[in-house]
Amino acid sequence: MKYALNKVLMNAMTNLHGLSLDFDALDNAYRTSTLTPVDVVREVYRRIHDRGEDFVWTCLVPETQALAAAQALATRDPAQMPLYGLPFAVKDNIHVVGLKTTAGCPAYGHYPAKTAAVVKKLLDAGAILIGKNTMDQFATGLVGIRSEGYPVNSFDGEYIPGGSSSGSAVAVATGLVSFSLGSDTGGSGRIPAALNNIVGLKPTPGIISTAGMVYANRSFDCVPIFALTCLDAKQVFDVAVGPDIDDPFMRANPNYVAKSEIPVSGFTIGIPDKDNRKFFGDLLAEKSFDHAINLIKDLGGDVLEIDFSPFVAAGSMLFSGPILAERLASLGDFFESHREDIHPVVGGIIDKAKSYSAVDLVKEYYRLRQLMSAAYTELQKVDALMVPTAGTIYKIKEVESNPIALNANMGYYSYFANLLQLSALAVPAAFRDDGLPFGICFLAGPQEDSALITLGNRFQKASRLPLGATRINYGAH
Template identity: 45%
Template sequence: MLPTRLDLATLAAAYRQGLKPSTLFAHLHALARADEHLAWISLLPEGELLARARALDEQDPASLPLYGVPFAIKDNIDLAGLPTTAGCPDFAYAPAADAKVVARLIAAGAIPLGKTNLDQFATGLNGTRSPYGACRNAINPAYISGGSSSGSAVVVAAGQVSFSLGTDTAGSGRVPAAFNNLVGLKPTCGLLSSSGLVPACRSIDTISIFTLSAADAAAVFAVARGFDEADAYSRPAETHGRRFPAGEPFRFGVPRPEQLAFFGDPHNPALFEAAVARLAALGGTPVVLDFSPFLDTARLLYGGPWVAERYHAIKDFIERQPDSVFPVTREITLGGARASAVEAFDAQYRLKALKRRCDAVWQDVDLILTPTAGHHPTIAAVEADPIRINTELGYYTNFMNLLDYSAVAVPAAIRADGLPFGITLFAPAHQDIPLLELSARWQADTRLSPGATGQVLPDVPFIPEPAASGMVRVAVCGAHLSGLPLNWQLTQRGARLIGAVRSAPEYRFYALAGGPPLRPGMVRVAEGGGSVDMEVWELPARHFGSFVAGIPAPLGIGKVKLEDGSQVCGFICESGGLAGAEDITPLGSWRTWLARHA
């Protein structure tokens, strides 16, 4: 029995119940050949595809993390055996090997069906700039699919593959996700190897991932990423910091109302307002931000010398065969030939200053929420006014890679006209997993059917990968409490307040002799103890050592038992340091004692 949808959980269950990969892939190849959406450029020959599938037929489905999972590849990423066209037939070449990311996925058991349509040379956010035809939206073919990773999004939404690879320089991994009702992961730049990728802007490109769910995106991301010595822009993953589990509060930024742009769309303003309320209901506190430095950064991408990178990527080809390049793409790309070195440095200086301003918001919020796109135009509208509308589509996306942020686009609502509306959650680099965790909670709350499937996904718990977050939680009870004299020792190390707690009723609490600053001490006792008001703070593990080194005797860091029975690192006191101390256990609060002492 063929599965009714291709999310990883449903597909894995079908394989456990006896489905053979060869049966599934014979069916999927027939679906892809029909291609009503102009989403595919080339497919693996049926014989080769089925040979790959049959090689898995007799293997245990549990033996590979992506056993028999069908996927698609944007046709600016190499797959040995099929030409790489980058959306330009005259540019096509036959790659000798799979792109590094593709090879990782195949080794994990995934099987590629073929290569997908795109805005030529990944230049565009709309999906219409292709000699293979304007890719049609999976929900309503009169509307754009989004680009440049148009075909990659459409084939996932149409139920032809479980996931796909796109790329993202200016929003190409997010806008198509929003327009086709999908999750689109734009990873931290450098975490997915670009070996075997035809670059658009090499310094800020990243391969992206389209899936039906955030849990699926996390599973694919875990396999696909890894440091690549051959890629000069590759970098190892760093610890990701905080998470967003249910029950833990967080703060999220939203642009000022006057800085939101919907370009005359009648549906999306109210839907975004509802999205803000929904994220607040999931435990978030909205914080209104000045979005102007982000918008100023976005203008640099096409208004500055980064267009020269697009020209550099295909310089020899476009100078030799300019008529082979799609007219709008040719106009944009040749404009990059005029940038001077002085202009390039001016733009780098400007970007550095803007990033300083943008990064300052992370002192106040954990992530930022925006629409993924302000409006959803028709194919006819884009063809009539291609430059202006494409610029509008990048309003919330063009700054992301210039600022080195991570982002996830996720479905938010279905509009009254039947089209999807999507939002984007973004945060600093290496926050990919926490953003996917919050996106999974979002999807569980909205209960939307993804893509064009018409079916709600099964309840699959999001299980964060076991890699350490790189953060340490510390319970404080005295001078390090928020607003008190030593709290700066936490905040200057990037610590954030998790919340107020109480210790288990197993401590004697003392105001120690000496000072300033005045300090308390907690001593655990077998009987006669009380509870103490505390705060839990979280700071990067790389700063934990210097924090502990600055703590004077008789205080130190040990394990403190909290009222709920859990244990966390916290301040403890040696009993030998209690000479001259005042027992304030009945008060159970350092702030209360300070108020009385004053």
């Protein structure tokens, strides 16, 4: 009897070590009583401990505290908690009471008085917070290496992880949490998703509360969701979306759905015209995007080239004009009083804001409205736009030697989305011939998030790729 019991326990431990943390796997384990949330939390901390210092985390919830939260779920009805027992993490510019917020700058570190509204929603829905993740300092960068210590790419340590939500993406890709929150101003919820083979759902600005975070551009910052699958991201999205009286930048009706679905067949996907389609000399990325185009056709879609120039022009405003003033305003006096504590590349970017006037900023917003009109005209021709999430990927050494230009290349297909108030979804698309992941991003008008998730789910299933940096394929369990 004792031998049989030990064998059962040994089998359970073996299964636990190989367990995927995607929602279906955990839901099945909980429903069949194979595992409890306490078991999963213990396994999460074991994995974190075994990885050693990987610079994914800036701080962890004490394991005893996370276990207590998991134990408390034992008396709750899982059917009433849509995120029951799911471990998650948040980027270190999102406030959580009891955990220091540094935004990637230790000198800025402080303990907030209030937990961010979106985090509270997730906790109330049964999710279990594990800790806070490393990021590019003050969310200024798409490379993921603008902090004192930074994680590396989940597939090859010589390559950048993508930023600024680097730790949040790597935590999901490497199986440390089921999902995570980042922040997205110019691509920080999409670029690291693509570079680590996971999903990055960037919501329409103003439908998920940003109250309780350190802002880059408060007027269009948003909280993206990293997950292993599109449907996992949708489950978190459904909990997170909704009004918040403490966020003055919320949309009047954040629960409004602009488009319920994209047709299963006979749909049209826009792609950038050839003159504006750039891969920065990366033939493997170009080949992977061609593969994604063919996959759309296999799914029953038509592909139409559209004029991508208004999107590019809008994106160029993010770091090359007076809109930088928002970043300077967010940091306030700290920027001047702690200049020596700010990453030199980050400081140099924000410094440029001082060269513009209020009149320059007004004129820039007038021009943005014109570009928005032109971009929306192009979007009306298609059901959704598909672009490479990133046109290439760089080694860490390459970015260190040319940080500004290469960061701009990373943002070519992402900078414009929030400025134009678009919904966006980054989805894994292929593995390049060099073994690195490649992702695409679907974009559509405001509050078409649900339609993009439906399309992205079909695309992800058809691509048949493993989940994150694991060997588990989508739908394998």
